Amino acid sequence: MERNKVLVAMSGGVDSSVAVKLLLDAGYDVSGATLQLMPDDNLKSKAFSAVEDARRVAQQLGIKHYVFNFQERFEKKVIDYFCAEYLTGRTPNPCIACNRFIKFGDLLQQALSMGMDYLATGHYARVEYEKERQRYVLYRGRDRRKDQSYVLYNLKQDQLAHVLFPLEGYEKSQIRHVADELNLPVAQKPESQEICFVEDDDYIRFLRQRKPGSILPGPILSTHGEVLGYHEGIAHYTIGQRRGLGLARGYPIYVVALDAERNAVIVGDQDDVFSRGCTASNVNWVAFDRLEEELEVEAQIRYTAQPVPAVVRSETNGNVRVDFKEPVRALTPGQSVVFYKDAMVLGGGIIE
Numbered sequence: 001m002e003r004n005k006v007l008v009a010m011s012g013g014v015d016s017s018v019a020v021k022l023l024l025d026a027g028y029d030v031s032g033a034t035l036q037l038m039p040d041d042n043l044k045s046k047a048f049s050a051v052e053d054a055r056r057v058a059q060q061l062g063i064k065h066y067v068f069n070f071q072e073r074f075e076k077k078v079i080d081y082f083c084a085e086y087l088t089g090r091t092p093n094p095c096i097a098c099n100r101f102i103k104f105g106d107l108l109q110q111a112l113s114m115g116m117d118y119l120a121t122g123h124y125a126r127v128e129y130e131k132e133r134q135r136y137v138l139y140r141g142r143d144r145r146k147d148q149s150y151v152l153y154n155l156k157q158d159q160l161a162h163v164l165f166p167l168e169g170y171e172k173s174q175i176r177h178v179a180d181e182l183n184l185p186v187a188q189k190p191e192s193q194e195i196c197f198v199e200d201d202d203y204i205r206f207l208r209q210r211k212p213g214s215i216l217p218g219p220i221l222s223t224h225g226e227v228l229g230y231h232e233g234i235a236h237y238t239i240g241q242r243r244g245l246g247l248a249r250g251y252p253i254y255v256v257a258l259d260a261e262r263n264a265v266i267v268g269d270q271d272d273v274f275s276r277g278c279t280a281s282n283v284n285w286v287a288f289d290r291l292e293e294e295l296e297v298e299a300q301i302r303y304t305a306q307p308v309p310a311v312v313r314s315e316t317n318g319n320v321r322v323d324f325k326e327p328v329r330a331l332t333p334g335q336s337v338v339f340y341k342d343a344m345v346l347g348g349g350i351i352e
C-alpha cells in the first residue's frame, strides 16, 4: 500500500523536529520544509540558523529537506498588517495572520502541488473529522499550557482537511523527552520568543525602523477629553496598562483606549478598563457553517486569557455581537476573540 505523504513545516525547533519523528514512527512518507521569512539583516542570521538546524535534524532522521523563501509574501501578509495595526492604535496578532496566509495558505498549497497529502506542524492542537457534522473540527491540544488552538481558529475546512498536528496528544515535557532520547541537535533549544520576526520582542524599535517618523508624541486625555499629560506615541501603550504613564494622580489610572485619529492615549479608572461586550469582525466558524441563533460559548479574548462565559449573536453585516456574562478586563481591538465549547474551537473573529 502506498504511504501517505506529509510535508512537515520545520522551524528548527524542538516541536517540529519531534513531529517529524512521530510521523515517521506512524508510517508516513515524510519530508521537511523550512521557510525563510525574516526580513532584515540581523534576523537573517537567525533565519539561517533555523534553516541549518532544521537541515541537520532532517539529515539525522533521514528525510528530504526543502527551503522556501517566502520573505516577500510574509512581508505583505504579516509584517505590513502588523505595522498598520499598531499605527492605528490596535494590537495585531501576527501568528494568526501567518497561519492563515503563509503556513496553511501558501505553504500548504506548495505542499499539495508537490504531491503531498498533508502539511504537518509542531502546533499543540487537534484536528478531527466528525461524521455527524460532516466537518473537520479543531480542539485544544492536550497540554493546556502549550495549547495553540487560539492562533488556528481562522483555518477553513479545505485547509483543515490537509493538516496534521502530530503533537496533539502530548505534553511538552514528553516532547522534550523524545528530543533528548533521539539526541536531536536541537533538544536543548529554548522556547522561541513571542514574535518570531521582532528581535528581543522590542516591537517599538521594529516599528521605528520599519516606519520612521510614525511614532509621534501626543496628548493623554481623560475619558471626558481633558488633557492630563503627554505620551511618546500610542504604539507604546496597551489597554489596561497602569504603569509608565507619568501621571501623578491620587488614585490609580489605566489606559482604556488608543485613539489614532487624535493620536491620543485615553485614560480612566479601574471601572473603565472593564467591558461587557464587543463586536467581532472577520468571523470564521470552524464547528459549523454559520451561526443560526444565539449561542452560549466560552470566549477567550487573548492568547493567554482564561476563557469566560459569553453569548454570541449574528449581526446583519456578517459580524457578531459578543456579550460577556461578567465584565472582562482590557478587551483589546485587533486581538482575536475565540469561541470554545469545552475543548472544541467553535470559531472566532477580530475584536473591533
Ligand SMILES: Nc1ncnc2c1ncn2[C@@H]1O[C@H](COP(=O)(O)OP(=O)(O)OP(=O)(O)O)[C@@H](O)[C@H]1O
Residues within 6 Å of the ligand: 008, 009, 010, 011, 012, 013, 014, 015, 016, 017, 033, 034, 035, 036, 037, 050, 103, 120, 121, 122, 123, 191, 192, 196
Ligand atoms: N520558519 C519556519 N519554517 C517552517 N515552519 C515553521 C517555521 N516557523 C514555525 N514553523 C512551524 O510552525 C509551528 C509553530 O510555530 P511556533 O513559532 O509557534 O513554534 P514553536 O511552538 O516554538 O515550535 P518549534 O519548537 O517547532 O519551533 C512550528 O512547530 C513549525 O511547524
